Amino acid sequence: MIQAGPFxxxxxxxxxxxxxxxxxxxxxxxxxxxxxxxxxxxxxxxKLYQRIEITEEAQLFGEKGTMIGTPQLMIIDDKSAxxxxxPEGSTLLNEQxxxxxxxxxxxxxxxxxVAGLGKIALTAGFLIGLAGFAFAKTRLKRNVSx
Numbered sequence: 001m002i003q004a005g006p007f008x009x010x011x012x013x014x015x016x017x018x019x020x021x022x023x024x025x026x027x028x029x030x031x032x033x034x035x036x037x038x039x040x041x042x043x044x045x046x047k048l049y050q051r052i053e054i055t056e057e058a059q060l061f062g063e064k065g066t067m068i069g070t071p072q073l074m075i076i077d078d079k080s081a082x083x084x085x086x087p088e089g090s091t092l093l094n095e096q097x098x099x100x101x102x103x104x105x106x107x108x109x110x111x112x113x114v115a116g117l118g119k120i121a122l123t124a125g126f127l128i129g130l131a132g133f134a135f136a137k138t139r140l141k142r143n144v145s146x
Contacts, residue, residue, distance in 0.1 A: 011143055018136035025129025032122040039115040046073040046108040049093045050086040068095060073108035 049072060052065035064083065071090035081097040098105065 011140060014136045014140045014143070018133055018140065021129045021132030021136060023129075025126050025133060028122045028125035028129060032119055032126065035115050035118050035122065039111060042075055042106075042111045043108060045075050045077075047076070048072070048088070048090040049074045049076065049105065050088075050090040051093045051095050051098075051105070052083060052086070053095045054083070064092060065094075072105075074105040075108060075111070076103065076105050078103050 050070075051068040051072075053068055054065035064086075067087075071086065071088050074093075076093070078101065080101070081094050081103060083092040083094045086092040093105065097103075
């Protein structure tokens with residue numbers, strides 16, 4: 001029998017590797033599924049917003065304010081910063097209220113990017129776990145048959 005160290009035999013180490021690899025693969029598979037669920041839930045809460053900066057000059061002339069960027073799909077739970085309907089079917093979002101309350105608008109594009117990178121990493125972890133499981137299983141069969 002091959003000796004792997006003072007306390008562990010080779011078959012025991014391969015059984016441990018096999019179990020840990022399977023645990024890693026299953027955890028990554030569960031995380032992959034969770035990434036789809038979380039991304040879907042956040043996407044369902046997204047709304048088209050146009051950020052504006054309301055200035056005294058704009059209010060003086062009856063304008064809504066200065067547009068900041070273009071309308072973006074964002075996830076904002078606190079609706080107190082909404083300032084009415086905007087262009088292209090969007091909702092205006094008061095930038096000053098966001099700053100005062102410390103609300104950071106979460107863009108759906110960022111959510112999808114992070115979820116995509118997470119899915120890639122979880123897929124790699126799943127494949128590495130399966131490879132470790134297959135390696136340990138093969139080594140155990142070879143060692144037992146010898």
